[in-house]
Amino acid sequence: xxxxxxxxxxxxxxxxxxxxxxxxxxxxxxxxxxxxxxxxxxxxxxxxxxxxxxxxxxxxxxxxxxxxxxxxxxxxxxxxxxxxxxxxxxxxxxxxxxxxxxxxxxxxxxxxxxxxxxxxxxxxxxxxxxxxxxxxxxxxxxxxxxxxxxxxxxxxxxxxxxxxxxxxxxxxxxxxxxxxxxxxxxxxxxxxxxxxxxxxxxxxxxxxxxxxxxxxxxxxxxxxxxxxxxxxxxxxxxxxxxxxxxxxxxxxxxxxxxxxx
Amino acid sequence: xxxxxxxxxxxxxxxxxxxxxxxxxxxxxxxxxxxxxxxxxxxxxxxxxxxxxxxxxxxxxxxxxxxxxxxxxxxxxxxxxxxxxxxxxxxxxxxxxxxxxxxxxxxxxxxxxxxxxxxxxxxxxxxxxxxxxxxxxxxxxxxxxxxxxxxxxxxxxxxxxxxxxxxxxxxxxxxxxxxxxxxxxxxxxxxxxxxxxxxxxxxxxxxxxxxxxxxxxxxxxxxxxxxxxxxxxxxxxxxxxxxxxxxxxxxxxxxxxxxxxxxxxxxxxxxxxxxxxxxxxxxxxxxxxxxxxxxxxxxxxxxxxxxxxxxxxxxxxxxxxxxxxxxxxxxxxxxxxxxxxxxxxxxxxxxxxxxxxxxxxxxxxxxx
Numbered sequence: 001x002x003x004x005x006x007x008x009x010x011x012x013x014x015x016x017x018x019x020x021x022x023x024x025x026x027x028x029x030x031x032x033x034x035x036x037x038x039x040x041x042x043x044x045x046x047x048x049x050x051x052x053x054x055x056x057x058x059x060x061x062x063x064x065x066x067x068x069x070x071x072x073x074x075x076x077x078x079x080x081x082x083x084x085x086x087x088x089x090x091x092x093x094x095x096x097x098x099x100x101x102x103x104x105x106x107x108x109x110x111x112x113x114x115x116x117x118x119x120x121x122x123x124x125x126x127x128x129x130x131x132x133x134x135x136x137x138x139x140x141x142x143x144x145x146x147x148x149x150x151x152x153x154x155x156x157x158x159x160x161x162x163x164x165x166x167x168x169x170x171x172x173x174x175x176x177x178x179x180x181x182x183x184x185x186x187x188x189x190x191x192x193x194x195x196x197x198x199x200x201x202x203x204x205x206x207x208x209x210x211x212x213x214x215x216x217x218x219x220x221x222x223x224x225x226x227x228x229x230x231x232x233x234x235x236x237x238x239x240x241x242x243x244x245x246x247x248x249x250x251x252x253x254x255x256x257x258x259x260x261x
Numbered sequence: 262x263x264x265x266x267x268x269x270x271x272x273x274x275x276x277x278x279x280x281x282x283x284x285x286x287x288x289x290x291x292x293x294x295x296x297x298x299x300x301x302x303x304x305x306x307x308x309x310x311x312x313x314x315x316x317x318x319x320x321x322x323x324x325x326x327x328x329x330x331x332x333x334x335x336x337x338x339x340x341x342x343x344x345x346x347x348x349x350x351x352x353x354x355x356x357x358x359x360x361x362x363x364x365x366x367x368x369x370x371x372x373x374x375x376x377x378x379x380x381x382x383x384x385x386x387x388x389x390x391x392x393x394x395x396x397x398x399x400x401x402x403x404x405x406x407x408x409x410x411x412x413x414x415x416x417x418x419x420x421x422x423x424x425x426x427x428x429x430x431x432x433x434x435x436x437x438x439x440x441x442x443x444x445x446x447x448x449x450x451x452x453x454x455x456x457x458x459x460x461x462x463x464x465x466x467x468x469x470x471x472x473x474x475x476x477x478x479x480x481x482x483x484x485x486x487x488x489x490x491x492x493x494x495x496x497x498x499x500x501x502x503x504x505x506x507x508x509x510x511x512x513x514x515x516x517x518x519x520x521x522x523x524x525x526x527x528x529x530x531x532x533x534x535x536x537x538x539x540x541x542x543x544x545x546x547x548x549x550x551x552x553x554x555x556x557x558x559x560x561x562x563x564x565x566x567x568x569x570x571x572x573x574x575x576x577x578x579x580x581x582x583x584x585x586x587x588x589x590x591x592x593x594x595x596x597x598x599x600x601x602x603x604x605x606x607x608x609x610x611x612x613x614x615x616x617x618x619x620x621x622x623x624x625x626x627x628x629x
Contacts, residue, residue, distance in 0.1 A: 096351035104368040105341040
């Protein structure tokens with residue numbers, strides 16, 4: 001099994017994923033609409049109520065709550081859509097198409113990677129659209145750092161698609177996947193500094209928060225998009241990349257090992 | 262036979278789930294170009310066996326060679342040389358028939374040729390549905406699409422797991438036609454599992470009966486039926502006196518004659534015992550017999566024997582023959598002979614329960 005053949009297999013699986021996503025237009029639009037609603041409804045409401053001083057940012061930085069929240073909402077929507085995307089393997093299992101891929105002369109790792117990349121591609125598209133809409137809601141972005149923001153988006157997308165894949169390999173049915181997913185996503189985004197800096201949390205909770213890959217993703221996005229971050233950019237990128245690579249391999253390993261389709 | 266002529270060779274192939282041996286050291290040789298049927302009750306291990314051969318289940322011990330490649334050491338080479346149509350749908354509902362075929366061609370690394378794909382769709386009469394989404398297809402159409410898809414990469418071996426389960430008679434006959442056509446034209450080896458004995462009888466060159474993970478018998482359907490050698494005359498007649506005595510006398514009378522066959526059992530019962538609307542005076546005479554296995558013309562032997570039985574009956578008065586039936590061994594009989602009559606529901610995994618309802622009906626026919 002050579003590299004070229006694997007890359008081709010990944011491309012074929014990716015292409016199918018993109019084709020499917022392009023057919024679920026309602027899903028795509030609602031995934032896009034959700035973060036915009038969060039921004040418009042929660043962001044505008046809190047903008048007037050939250051003093052930025054209490055957020056650990058001085059008024060002089062000129063950053064209002066809407067700008068603070070935008071990278072957080074972006075991270076949150078990536079979290080939701082990627083975890084859902086990771087469930088595609090479970091859907092394929094339920095509807096039988098997974099068997100078609102499993103008996104094909106391609107490596108199982110390429111099935112997982114192809115799926116991951118197609119979900120991540122859609123995540124990047126959603127991210128770009130949110131970034132493009134930012135000026136319309138009065139948030140000025142750091143244009144120069146947008147490529148770095150996209151890199152963070154890619155990493156966050158791949159990380160949580162892989163979390164979805166890991167869960168998919170452990171769950172038998174879609175119901176339990178959705179139960180676990182709902183249970184996991186809430187702490188993940190509340191402890192990601194999407195709405196408030198985690199320095200405001202009690203110390204033990206802070207320790208837990210530092211185990212959350214989304215924290216580094218959101219902090220990195222915030223640094224890239226509005227130029228404010230608690231941790232250094234390179235550190236954020238490093239941590240997110242490590243999480244991403246480890247989870248991709250864990251997902252591929254578990255999928256490769258799983259039996260009985 | 263030269264070992265190279267065996268397209269599939271299993272060597273003590275075993276799959277164990279805890280205590281249960283779903284497949285229990287099976288040794289099976291399948292020749293190039295034959296249509297080979299795997300028959301067995303629910304939970305006998307047919308699908309487990311096929312899934313191991315297709316490299317999606319890992320054997321607990323033993324292995325198998327498919328076109329010379331080891332299923333454990335060279336799974337990707339095996340996958341390249343086999344095609345499979347699963348029991349349950351395995352096409353993507355959200356892609357069109359053509360896109361499903363296209364995906365298959367790409368993933369098997371063969372050139373995507375529109376003409377080629379359309380020709381296969383034409384074979385299964387789906388060419389006019391090439392651009393319809395698979396979710397709009399009926400069960401039979403999906404199965405046909407998957408057969409076409411399984412052929413796309415010119416496999417040496419095609420596995421069909423219950424290819425006609427739950428399909429109507431017309432579709433089943435169509436699918437049998439495709440299978441014969443494929444085997445003839447493309448010189449492909451075809452392995453299929455089925456619950457339908459008439460299906461195995463009409464299309465398989467050889468069959469294996471599997472039960473409790475073991476092979477109970479292998480051979481051509483005709484060989485197996487001849488080996489069973491269980492014939493039966495069923496004669497209905499109207500009697501006018503007590504048939505219990507009649508039974509003894511008749512038995513004596515028949516056995517006195519040289520009828521050229523070996524009578525194993527004679528039973529006489531009142532037909533009212535098991536039939537609705539039959540004449541109260543009617544009785545059913547059942548004569549179980551075996552014939553000389555070496556004989557070339559079994560039909561002539563049977564007819565002679567029947568005439569002798571009729572002559573024996575003539576010694577008695579006051580009766581009238583209404584019908585005479587000759588029951589030759591069927592594959593159903595062979596199947597029951599090797600697997601017994603017990604229902605197998607309790608051994609099947611819970612997700613198979615629905616399928617069980619359907620198969621219980623089929624086995625009802627077998628059990629009579």
